[in-house]
Amino acid sequence: MNAPEPELDDLYKEIILDHYRRPRNRGELARADAAAEGVNPLCGDEIYLQLLLDGDRIDAVAFRGRGCSISQSSASLMTEAIKERRTTDAARLKSDFEAMLVDGATPNAELGDLEALQGVAKFHVRVKCALLPWKVLGEALVGRGGDVTVSTE
Numbered sequence: 001m002n003a004p005e006p007e008l009d010d011l012y013k014e015i016i017l018d019h020y021r022r023p024r025n026r027g028e029l030a031r032a033d034a035a036a037e038g039v040n041p042l043c044g045d046e047i048y049l050q051l052l053l054d055g056d057r058i059d060a061v062a063f064r065g066r067g068c069s070i071s072q073s074s075a076s077l078m079t080e081a082i083k084e085r086r087t088t089d090a091a092r093l094k095s096d097f098e099a100m101l102v103d104g105a106t107p108n109a110e111l112g113d114l115e116a117l118q119g120v121a122k123f124h125v126r127v128k129c130a131l132l133p134w135k136v137l138g139e140a141l142v143g144r145g146g147d148v149t150v151s152t153e
């Protein structure tokens with residue numbers, strides 16, 4: 001089953017396609033402190049995420065995966081947004097991103113280029129694609145010891 005590609009604003013489409021074609025932080029870390037993986041069976045998307053932590057700071061992040069442009073560009077944009085940030089900031093970005101896509105919240109300025117995925121909110125099937133990397137991030141953050149609160153809203 002092929003879901004139709006969302007019709008997105010041209011500028012946003014360009015950002016999404018750029019991250020899909022030239023994903024940032026794609027690959028594997030030699031050493032990682034936290035990792036998680038997830039699949040979106042509706043679309044066949046797969047994401048494997050690794051984090052290298054220095055205390056509560058995300059020093060490095062890498063992902064591998066396959067699937068549609070929305071899932072893979074969301075992963076690439078996410079890694080750019082959380083790299084060199086505190087894990088608590090990453091968890092907050094996750095909540096803001098989910099609020100934008102699930103509740104239709106106005107994107108917070110901190111989301112930056114992630115706002116490009118806002119148009120996906122209109123396409124319920126594709127929201128799962130965009131959220132997959134963030135759900136995986138939530139798992140990775142919780143898995144490292146449970147001292148990070150991730151909203152499951």
Ligand code: ZN
Pocket residue numbers: 040043044045067068069070071129
């Ligand atoms: Zn997908």
